[in-house]
Amino acid sequence: MQIDFKMTDEILIASPEGEMDHHTSSVVREEIDQTVEAFHSKHLIFNFEKVSFMDSSGIGVIMGRYNKITQLGGKLAITGCNAYIERILDMAGIYTIADRASSIFEAIDRIKDENLETEVKDNAEQQS
């Protein structure tokens, strides 16, 4: 399984390509974790545009990355899902923990907006 990585500001965009099952998801998990660490990325965007198959192991990968990213105050967004992948993710309620975005640009905007809100709130709390 090949994963394309792009980085903008503190946001890592991971675009896996191919079939995501229990076998390949261990590669996805490891590579994302290593890249997050190497580039000190705070937020993560999953772009599933080039994923041709996904079973519930994909859900496990997303939930695992969510736990790691949010521990350090980061946000998670998902984009590029076809109707079938969307159905699998909805089944597990993934969009209660991650943002659903219609494009990479929208995902970046959402993360930036939300991050700004959190920072403003934190600052306000510190000052009061």
Place this chain on the structure above:
Amino acid sequence: MPNSRVEADRIKNRMKLEFSNRSENESFARAAVSAFAASLDPTVEELTEIKTAVSEAVSNAIIHGYGEGEKGIITVECLVDQERRVIIIVSDTGVGIDDIIQAREPLYTSKPDEERSGMGFTVMESFMDRLEVESELGAGTKVTMIKNLDSAYEF
């Protein structure tokens, strides 16, 4: 499971696969079943649902079927009958499931520290029309799934 017993004379075609409990065989298993079922001319959606359900059942057998490092065989049987039903049986001869009702609960996983979603049986249930799980501790697990293919395209 009397309801899913299939009368032998109604079976149109069948196949059986045996392979080692190695995770790289997951893609092989779902591709093989999908190629076999393709002869019934299912919709793309139906085929994707079958592939996903097979992937879940085979992954379960690989992850949970046998003990750590234990080598085992997983069997996938696929039958199609005259009513356009696809019957898939995934079985192992491994450790068995202690509590099937609990195992089938959404989000339940026996390995919470391994980032498992616990959604395997839920996915199988929602993508197939029928799911039956039989298991005996120390003897193995057998998962039977049935999908009724749409016949709207038959003339």
